[in-house]
Amino acid sequence: MDINGARVLIAGATGVIGGALTAELVARGARPALAGRDPGRLAQVAQEHRGAPIALFDAYSPETCARAVYSAADVLGGLDVVMVAFGAVAFGQANLVGNEVAEHLMAVNVLAPAAFFRAALGIMEPGAAIAAVTGVVSQRPQPGMADYSASKAALSAWLAAVRREARPAGIRVLDIRPGHLDTGFASRAVGGAAPPLPPGGDLRQVVRAVVDALATDAEIVRTGPEGKPIIEPRAR
DSSP, rough: OTTTTTTEETTTTTTTHHHHEEEEEEHHTTTEEEEOOOOOHHHHHHHTTOOEEEEEOTTTTTHHHHHHHHHHHHHHSSSSSEEEEEOOOSSSSSSSHHHHHHHHHHHIIIIHHHHHHHHHHHOOTTOOEEEOOOOOOTTTTTTTHHHHHHHHHHHHHHHHHHHHHHHHGTTTEEEEEEOOSSSSGGGOSSSSSSOOOOOOOOOOOOOHHHHHHHHOOOOOOEOOSSSSSSOOOOOO
16 A cells, blocks of 8 residues: 555544544645544644544443544545554453443443444455554453453454455455553543553654554554564565
């Protein structure tokens, strides 16, 4: 995929990771549309990127997720990438995490991204891509984070199945699995308190790797043993 001129919807563009991805994409010539739930912050980010089109959504309202996709496609004349960079986290032993918190994690981390992607898959053309940040916990679930890990693993599994479904149509699927990043995400947990965490990785390295992966039609971005992003190419 040629990133220069690519029409990209970033859902979660007001977050630290979403904002960094937006900046990297714009630096490489992409045409962004920005989606978020806070109208004030969304307008501010849009102003930083030459008045990029915006769309509001509520993760608890799948129809608003789909509407954001259709709105962005209408304004940009189609979409080459739909990227989900939002989520929620909670901490605590599994027997102490309430059912409401567990339900919230599944709604925000699985059902909302799936709603974005279902809408996108219905309108995208060959060569387009969907991408989501699942994180290292999607493959290595952590104690004290069982429900969060499960929600991210569920999204990763969903992406893996959709990758095979979408391949005949020429639609790519990118699963982004970085290790811990110092984004302040853990301090905004919807339940519990974060355990001691390792030093965060280099966010700029990660976002560069993500955009490189989109450009080369790769399938996975993950963190290697030395903390460097690794891009896994598309399976032939």
